[in-house]
Amino acid sequence: xxxxKLATTATQxxxxxxxxxxxxxxxxxxxxxxxxxxxxxx
Amino acid sequence: xxxxxxxxxxxxxNPFANVVRFIxxxxxxxxxxxxxxxxxxxxxGYAKAHHLVIPNxxxxxxxxxxxxxxxxxxTIPKVFLPGIATYEFWLKAGIVLLGAxxxxxxxxxxxxxxxxxxxxxxxxxxxxxxxxxxxxxxRPKLTSLLAVGSAVCGVSAIIAAQGAIDxxxxxxxxxxxxxxxxxxxxLVTFPLIxxxxxxxDNAYGLWSGLAVDNTAExxxxxxxxxxxxxxxxxxxxxxxxxxxxxxVLGYAIYxxxxxxxxxxxxxxxxxxxxxxxxxxxxxxxxxxVSVHVFNKEQVGALANLxxxxxxLTFAGVGLRTNFREMSKQGLRPFIVGALGEVLIxxxxxxxxxxxxAVWKL
Numbered sequence: 354x355x356x357x358k359l360a361t362t363a364t365q366x367x368x369x370x371x372x373x374x375x376x377x378x379x380x381x382x383x384x385x386x387x388x389x390x391x392x393x394x395x
Numbered sequence: 396x397x398x399x400x401x402x403x404x405x406x407x408x409n410p411f412a413n414v415v416r417f418i419x420x421x422x423x424x425x426x427x428x429x430x431x432x433x434x435x436x437x438x439x440g441y442a443k444a445h446h447l448v449i450p451n452x453x454x455x456x457x458x459x460x461x462x463x464x465x466x467x468x469x470t471i472p473k474v475f476l477p478g479i480a481t482y483e484f485w486l487k488a489g490i491v492l493l494g495a496x497x498x499x500x501x502x503x504x505x506x507x508x509x510x511x512x513x514x515x516x517x518x519x520x521x522x523x524x525x526x527x528x529x530x531x532x533x534r535p536k537l538t539s540l541l542a543v544g545s546a547v548c549g550v551s552a553i554i555a556a557q558g559a560i561d562x563x564x565x566x567x568x569x570x571x572x573x574x575x576x577x578x579x580x581x582l583v584t585f586p587l588i589x590x591x592x593x594x595x596d597n598a599y600g601l602w603s604g605l606a607v608d609n610t611a612e613x614x615x616x617x618x619x620x621x622x623x624x625x626x627x628x629x630x631x632x633x634x635x636x637x638x639x640x641x642x643v644l645g646y647a648i649y650x651x652x653x654x655x656x657x658x659x660x661x662x663x664x665x666x667x668x669x670x671x672x673x674x675x676x677x678x679x680x681x682x683x684v685s686v687h688v689f690n691k692e693q694v695g696a697l698a699n700l701x702x703x704x705x706x707l708t709f710a711g712v713g714l715r716t717n718f719r720e721m722s723k724q725g726l727r728p729f730i731v732g733a734l735g736e737v738l739i740x741x742x743x744x745x746x747x748x749x750x751x752a753v754w755k756l
Contacts, residue, residue, distance in 0.1 A: 369672070370483065370484055370487070371487060371671055371672040371673050372672050373484065374484050374487035374488040374491060374673050374676070375487070375488075375491055375672050375673055375675070375676035377484075377488050378488045378491035378492050378676055378680070379491075379676065379679075379680075381488075381492065381697075381700055382492070382495075382680060382683070382689075382697060385689065385693050385696045385697055385700075386688065386689060386693060390696060390700075391692065391693070391696055392696070393695075393696040393699040393700055393703075394699065395699040395702050395703075
């Protein structure tokens with residue numbers, strides 16, 4: 354299952370997939386907060 | 396055309412190489428998702444310019460449909476597969492960032508209603524699936540996996556339970572295939588039923604979050620109805636996801652007591668390991684928005700980042716749904732899953748309609 358392989362790779366990088374997703378989101382939120390990321394179009 | 400995704404052994408230990416191999420598939424997700432968005436805009440623009448009245452087909456459906464078309468008519472080169480699997484990462488990141496669209500008051504109100512309904516849904520699903528599994532003489536551990544998958548959160552719950560109850564790889568593949576096939580059917584049927592019953596955005600979102608098993612499909616089924624329904628579907632589904640540790644722990648203890656799985660030594664650590672951390676991330680972002688850490692424009696930017704993450708997810712839902720592969724897994728688990736899902740959908744619809752009558756969702 355590709356999902357399992359992804360989870361394994363995430364763990365090989367030191368953290369679970371969940372934690373990577375949370376950290377990435379927090380990092381993006383930080384970039385938005387300090388003004389480096391703005392006007393994200395949709 | 397196909398190229399191998401297999402990594403030389405030294406690359407398997409190189410984190411950079413591990414990350415690089417995701418790029419082609421992520422680009423494919425982005426291309427398909429963006430094509431879906433362009434199609435929606437182009438068709439709407441054409442209809443408007445020519446004064447035509449045609450139903451709006453959301454980018455969600457286009458992205459899933461293009462993904463389905465690609466995965467079921469072409470052989471996807473292996474180089475894309477690792478990146479396609481990242482749809483689950485984008486889904487979780489999208490959910491965390493979606494916290495920006497909820498103030499804590501909304502989370503408490505809708506989340507509070509969700510918790511009550513989730514408890515009823517999980518109890519009903521576990522009982523139903525166990526009964527049907529026994530009726531159709533499925534292997535007991537396959538029945539457990541189907542029950543966990545349909546009660547809590549689809550593929551993630553099945554993978555978590557497989558390790559905890561020492562189930563066979565084959566059983567887990569059967570259960571995952573059944574849950575994914577039924578999720579694909581829900582994408583078509585749920586919005587149609589929701590519109591036919593004139594459900595409100597909140598009621599429909601709650602229903603899809605409670606009844607559709609896999610988080611990606613629950614999110615897509617909600618978004619196919621409306622943007623607001625998609626938001627509520629994610630909240631209800633996230634509430635279900637938060638219970639994964641308790642349900643899997645229950646099954647682990649049951650199978651260990653029968654000598655067919657390892658005993659759980661530290662139950663607290665077990666619960667924490669199984670707890671989906673993105674639920675906490677979602678709550679943190681929602682809390683930060685509620686205390687005005689972000690201004691209005693920044694909240695808009697976070698919400699749009701969440702939409703982009705979901706766009707990649709929806710493309711992934713289509714791309715990883717391969718009906719030929721699913722049909723190889725056999726009919727009986729699918730029949731049990733389908734029967735159970737129809738009953739669970741009916742049960743949860745009744746619960747939502749009841750909750751709607753009481754709380755005016």
